[in-house]
Amino acid sequence: MSLKSVADMRSITSMLATAVRIGQRLGIHMESTYTKCTPLQAEMRRRLWWTLVTFDHRMCEMCDYRSSSLMPIWDCKIPLNATDYVLRAEMKTAPAAEEKPTEACFAVTRARINDVLRHNTLHLNFLNPVLKQLARSQDDNSIDKLAKDMAEKFATWDMADPLQFMTATTAEALIARCRLLEHYSSHQASLTRPTDKQRSTALSQALRMLECDTILRNAQPIRHFVWFTDLYFPALAYHHILNGLTRKSSMPEAANAWRIMDEHYKAVNNRPALTTEGEFPGVLRFYTTSGPVILLAWRTYVSQHGEIEAATIIPPQVVHDIMKTTIDQASTEGPAWMTWENKGSDLTQAQLTALPIVEPQRKSVPPEDVFGQAIMDVDSDAFWENLGLT
Secondary structure (H helix, E strand, C coil), X not given: CCCCCCCCHHHHHHHHHHHHHHHHHHCCCCHHHHCCCCHHHHHHHHHHHHHHHHHHHHHHHCCCHHHCCCCCCCCCCCCCCCCHHHCCCCCCCCCCCCCCCCCCHHHHHHHHHHHHHHCCHHHHHHHCHHHHHHCCCHHHHCHHHHHHHHHHHHCCXXXXXXXXXXXXXXXXXXXXXXXXXXXXXXXXXXXXXXXXXXXXXXXXXXXXXXXXXXXXHHCHHXXXXXXXXXXXXXXXXXXXXXXXXXXXXXXXXXXXXXXXXXXXXXXXXCCCCCCCCCCCCCCHHHHHHCHHHHHHXXXXXXXXXXXXXXXXXXXXXHHHHHHHHHHHHCCCCCCHHHHCCCCCCCCCHHHHHHCCCCCCCCCCCCCCCCCCCCCCCCCHHHHCHHHHHC
């Protein structure tokens, strides 16, 4: 399932809710209804249900996390890792799952990650704490165990194969995101603040999310699937990193964080120009919306250096382009994204410092983002305050 970059997420969630409810009326969410189905029918029903739920959960992450259908109250099994040609209409017995990657490996891997997530307290804490009693034992359902199993599996895969490469990299990004949410969940109601080691671990997960997204965007064999990377734009990682940089830019990871963010920005910006009338540069909207926070974080980082050293620091491309957009917008009508381009003249650190400071507002982000949707990558009401844990 996919959507155009100009789709309104709030409308999509309503349509998805209807589709999910139809699926429930058909019974595809419960294994007990599969008894009269052939193996092929059962497999198609499972794939359909997991596709609906996975897409619905992503939309809810950007709109209303607590309305997600990814809950432990249904028992549909994850799709079978089997090649399509072994699934035949005349079959009476389901084929065994294959150990090697198949055409279904991408869907199966994402379903497995989400199956672990929906039975994990880190997810249920935000979705509905009452459902935590349905969570599985952490010994059998931990993110660490999932990551270890996935790493062992991917070690035998052929990363020259585009599908296997995209599956493994996407899975790594999703697992890093789960670990970051686990950090928020574990400290959500805690009276103790995270230790420096815990903060560093959480930051490393956010940085890994950006690195994985950069790898996917720069990979030529999967360049036609940039729409998928846009759908999973790691805004949560950006907010976590920037929140830490604005509070503690003297941290050892600051220079590395700016390098990774800049490489990701270049990968995002290195995309074909959109020619369809009425469309805007998709995920680039994130940088104009978060521009004041990025500039504030950069000023804080530069302020940690001496005056002479600070004057020689070259701003990363993401900072440079935001400055250019800020300056150009002052003399150009229309929204900031319409002037989003590098006009060729470099700005100095002195010019950056002279720009007026726009204090970012720490409040719920309006429902406009990479698709004209919720920029937070998660329900802002549920997670914005947790960003203070960084």
